[in-house]
Amino acid sequence: MEFIHPAFLWALAALIIPIIIHLFFFRRFKKVYFTNVKFLKELKEETSNRNRLKNLLILLSRLLALACLVFAFAQPFLPSKNGFSDNTNAVSIFIDNSFSMESLSSDVPLIDKAKKKAKDIIDAYASEDKFQIITNDFEGRHQRLVSKEDALNLVEEVVISPEVKNLSQVQNKQEQVFLQAPDEKHSAYIISDFQNIITDLNREPDSTISYNLLPFQSVQENNISIDTAYFLSPVPILNQTNKLVVRVKNHGEQKVDNVRISLLQNGQVKPVGTINIGAEKTLSDTVNVSLTKPGVQNLELQLTDYPIQFDDKYKLSFNVPEKVHVLAIHNQGSNRYLNALFSGLKYFELSNQNVNGIKYSEFPKNNLIILSDLASISSGLSNELISYIKSGGNVILFPPRGANKDTYNAFLNNAAANSLVNWEESEREVEKLNTKEFVFQDVYRRLDKNLKLPKTTGNYSFTDYSNKPSTGIMYYRDGAKYLSRYTLENGNLYVCASALSKDKNELVTNAEVFVPLLYKAALFTGSNMKHAYVIGKDELIEVKNRERGDDLVYKIQGKQEFIPGQNNLGNSTIIDINNMIKEEGIYQLSFENEVFESFAFNYDRKESALRYHSLDDLKKMYGDSYTIFDNVMDANFSEIVEQKEKGIHYWKWCLIFALIFLFIESLLIRLWKS
Numbered sequence: 001m002e003f004i005h006p007a008f009l010w011a012l013a014a015l016i017i018p019i020i021i022h023l024f025f026f027r028r029f030k031k032v033y034f035t036n037v038k039f040l041k042e043l044k045e046e047t048s049n050r051n052r053l054k055n056l057l058i059l060l061s062r063l064l065a066l067a068c069l070v071f072a073f074a075q076p077f078l079p080s081k082n083g084f085s086d087n088t089n090a091v092s093i094f095i096d097n098s099f100s101m102e103s104l105s106s107d108v109p110l111i112d113k114a115k116k117k118a119k120d121i122i123d124a125y126a127s128e129d130k131f132q133i134i135t136n137d138f139e140g141r142h143q144r145l146v147s148k149e150d151a152l153n154l155v156e157e158v159v160i161s162p163e164v165k166n167l168s169q170v171q172n173k174q175e176q177v178f179l180q181a182p183d184e185k186h187s188a189y190i191i192s193d194f195q196n197i198i199t200d201l202n203r204e205p206d207s208t209i210s211y212n213l214l215p216f217q218s219v220q221e222n223n224i225s226i227d228t229a230y231f232l233s234p235v236p237i238l239n240q241t242n243k244l245v246v247r248v249k250n251h252g253e254q255k256v257d258n259v260r261i262s263l264l265q266n267g268q269v270k271p272v273g274t275i276n277i278g279a280e281k282t283l284s285d286t287v288n289v290s291l292t293k294p295g296v297q298n299l300e301l302q303l304t305d306y307p308i309q310f311d312d313k314y315k316l317s318f319n320v321p322e323k324v325h326v327l328a329i330h331n332q333g334s335n336r337y338l339n340a341l342f343s344g345l346k347y348f349e350l351s352n353q354n355v356n357g358i359k360y361s362e363f364p365k366n367n368l369i370i371l372s373d374l375a376s377i378s379s380g381l382s383n384e385l386i387s388y389i390k391s392g393g394n395v396i397l398f399p400p401r402g403a404n405k406d407t408y409n410a411f412l413n414n415a416a417a418n419s420l421v422n423w424e425e426s427e428r429e430v431e432k433l434n435t436k437e438f439v440f441q442d443v444y445r446r447l448d449k450n451l452k453l454p455k456t457t458g459n460y461s462f463t464d465y466s467n468k469p470s471t472g473i474m475y476y477r478d479g480a481k482y483l484s485r486y487t488l489e490n491g492n493l494y495v496c497a498s499a500l501s502k503d504k505n506e507l508v509t510n511a512e513v514f515v516p517l518l519y520k521a522a523l524f525t526g527s528n529m530k531h532a533y534v535i536g537k538d539e540l541i542e543v544k545n546r547e548r549g550d551d552l553v554y555k556i557q558g559k560q561e562f563i564p565g566q567n568n569l570g571n572s573t574i575i576d577i578n579n580m581i582k583e584e585g586i587y588q589l590s591f592e593n594e595v596f597e598s599f600a601f602n603y604d605r606k607e608s609a610l611r612y613h614s615l616d617d618l619k620k621m622y623g624d625s626y627t628i629f630d631n632v633m634d635a636n637f638s639e640i641v642e643q644k645e646k647g648i649h650y651w652k653w654c655l656i657f658a659l660i661f662l663f664i665e666s667l668l669i670r671l672w673k674s
Helices: 006-025 040-076 112-121 148-156 167-178 337-342 361-365 379-390 406-414 509-525 613-623 636-646 651-671
Strands: 077-079 089-095 130-134 185-192 209-217 224-231 242-248 254-263 267-278 282-290 295-302 313-320 324-330 348-354 367-374 396-399 420-424 428-433 460-464 472-476 481-487 493-495 539-545 555-557 565-569 574-576 585-589 592-604
Touching: 006 040, 040 555, 089 112, 089 148, 089 167, 112 148, 112 185, 112 636, 130 148, 130 167, 167 185, 167 509, 185 565, 224 295, 224 313, 254 282, 267 282, 267 472, 313 585, 324 361, 324 509, 337 348, 337 509, 348 379, 361 379, 367 509, 379 406, 379 481, 379 493, 396 509, 406 420, 460 481, 481 636, 539 592, 555 636, 574 651
Parallel strands: 089 130, 089 185, 185 209, 324 348, 324 367, 367 396, 396 493
Antiparallel strands: 224 242, 242 282, 254 267, 254 295, 295 313, 313 592, 420 460, 428 472, 472 481, 481 493, 539 574, 555 585, 565 574, 585 592
């Protein structure tokens, strides 16, 4: 037992006053007249004993009342394990406002009860203490200490957010804010449902910080989510059936039947079908999507699931070009085999340019550039091709016999590709196709032994350095690569060992290989442009510039409108979302009111698995270093916090007992007759 104001204990000396009064007041004699003194002696003894007992009880009650009053002013208390401190407090309170906190407790969403407990914590502290209110949003205004009144206002403004942060990240933010108040007593509170996926607290936290965990448990609920969706082809094709893969996951412990999936396309809802999915299983299904018009396409997959609904929709947005543009660069005249091939592909448009009249400004609009038997590659062309590849373009190189190896190798070195060595005049036959590569993936149902592969009567040999890795697309019988693919940032360089002319290479007359090779090479993209993005994860998006210049200013428009961060890099611009998008939806990138690109943003599926740490789990993991509160839902939490931080105070009880003893004294005087 300790006292906040022990100096008041000197007032206990005043207890001697009622004792003195008692000793002298009750010694006075009174005359009593009796007509008969026969029983005077017995009556005197009996009355004297009764009065003595009454007076002692009155004296005792007065002494106890006065003593309790003195103790009330001295304020006795039992100190907490943290010890009593006269310092002001710096208090950090994390309120988990992720989607999982929308779950119901017995009557209201967990987020409402979490806000109520946060207010109780604030009310338990003094007006001079400082507070940090922090949520999953990690907003700038949450990174500083504020007054008690401002803290209560910040709690009131907390709303559900798509952001999800691990508790270790929250812990780091709390430790950082305490650096602003080195002399205060530091206390941190974490109010959360403690989902398994986010609970990664430090087992040995900073010993100067008093950490407190307030677990909020909801009713365990099952949940089904659309995890992701993607096209099998990286570029959906116009007027064709495109296969869209949908991955659905059952996060519950029970099998679910007849889950309806539908597709919203161009404002129309199309039923896809129903699926049955086992407990804790993932199922992939294929949806056929027909695209009948070019331009921006917005799709939305939906399923029926209740009550967790934030992950029941998945949006996609992409651009379907009216034509796939291919550019062939030649020395003297266009290649008639290329002209014949692309004339039969209505979706493709082939352009031919002489090497002496290249329009470099048209490079970005092409999906594929074919270098057809160029005698040399100038430094200017080399630089433009490297820039084009890095921004996501595809280039196929067919070096002719007698090519200027110095200029070719300068280009290949800049592309991190192996160099040309020697031209070999010998007949060789291609034996193997790499069907795991996109170029030939899903082209053939099965490789027929009768499939005719190209022969060459002359080819180049290449260096084979380990720091210039390549992927083999086609191989000669001896294992040497006939066609290789090199990845350079977002694009690809394909290098053939032989020329494109018919007299050196039969590829041009081998339609079974030549057509899918150029067709799919034009469709392949290594760019980071995706059909769907995740809020909070995909913050940087690279887009191709339609115009050149450093003064391009793009705007994001959708459910929110803002100017994103942007960094121009030649033919590309890096768009920095900077955590500005908070709602799922379709967002458009525009420049001077012209829409360039369209992006679909979906909520993070991190919290789809509704698995929580129980109170026992938390005590086993963190009980040695953290204070874990039990039954916090309906408790008077202000009082609990006050007792924990300041100890148990007894001054109120002292006042109560003082009043009780005064009441007893009054009863003794009025009811106990002498």
